[in-house]
Amino acid sequence: MLQLETPRLILRDLLPDDWAPMHQLRSDPTVTRYCDYIASETPEQARTWVRETMVHNAMTPRLSYNLAIVRRDDGCVMGWIGIGRASDQTQGEMDFGYALRPAFWGQGYMTEALTALLGFVFRELGATGVYGECDVAHPASGRVMEKAGLRFVGRVSDEDGSESLRYTASAAEWLARQALAGGAG
Numbered sequence: 001m002l003q004l005e006t007p008r009l010i011l012r013d014l015l016p017d018d019w020a021p022m023h024q025l026r027s028d029p030t031v032t033r034y035c036d037y038i039a040s041e042t043p044e045q046a047r048t049w050v051r052e053t054m055v056h057n058a059m060t061p062r063l064s065y066n067l068a069i070v071r072r073d074d075g076c077v078m079g080w081i082g083i084g085r086a087s088d089q090t091q092g093e094m095d096f097g098y099a100l101r102p103a104f105w106g107q108g109y110m111t112e113a114l115t116a117l118l119g120f121v122f123r124e125l126g127a128t129g130v131y132g133e134c135d136v137a138h139p140a141s142g143r144v145m146e147k148a149g150l151r152f153v154g155r156v157s158d159e160d161g162s163e164s165l166r167y168t169a170s171a172a173e174w175l176a177r178q179a180l181a182g183g184a185g
């Protein structure tokens with residue numbers, strides 16, 4: 001089982017019992033407003049998602065890492081972060097998504113989680129480059145990506161005509177930036 005540790009967090013592979021906090025997360029419209037691809041309404045849908053995700057997490061070779069974000073202090077499952085083979089390989093080898101339950105917003109948790117995950121994929125998996133996108137109307141997510149060491153590339157048009165902000169990092173630039181910042185990432 002994959003487990004990454006940061007000062008305040010444990011990022012670990014999803015477990016069957018995570019369906020309840022994942023249901024809370026994925027059925028909350030304030031969470032899914034800018035990431036409707038994770039939206040699910042019923043407990044059964046959340047159970048199915050966790051089950052299917054565990055199957056993907058267990059595959060060899062492993063192409064995706066969907067992890068629970070757990071607070072170290074009390075074991076509370078606060079959210080989810082996932083990274084895997086990118087849908088657009090011209091932009092980077094991997095892309096990612098993340099979401100926290102609203103009670104935990106604004107405390108730097110997602111920046112801490114994303115930084116740890118990027119450190120893992122660059123240092124341990126040898127990924128060459130990653131990218132992430134957020135809605136133009138969702139600067140908090142863009143800020144998370146910036147704080148985690150990604151570089152703003154520009155606006156991109158989505159298939160449905162909407163626009164997203166794209167952030168990217170190559171392994172070389174991200175690792176150099178972390179070294180300069182003195183971060184363990």
Ligand SMILES: CC(C)(COP(=O)(O)OP(=O)(O)OC[C@H]1O[C@@H](n2cnc3c(N)ncnc32)[C@H](O)[C@@H]1OP(=O)(O)O)[C@@H](O)C(=O)NCCC(=O)NCCS
Nearest residue numbers: 031035098099100105106107108109110111134139140143
């Ligand atoms: C977006 C989200 C992941 C942020 O997580 P978080 O743990 O609150 O993020 P952090 O605390 O690490 O950092 C948030 C940053 O955004 C900034 N921010 C928050 N709201 C903002 C806004 N409206 N405009 C600009 N910046 C904003 C914060 O000030 C902070 O930056 P700072 O440290 O420089 O002050 C969280 O709100 C979330 O899970 N939302 C629902 C799911 C989602 O939208 N996922 C991303 C889809 S692209």
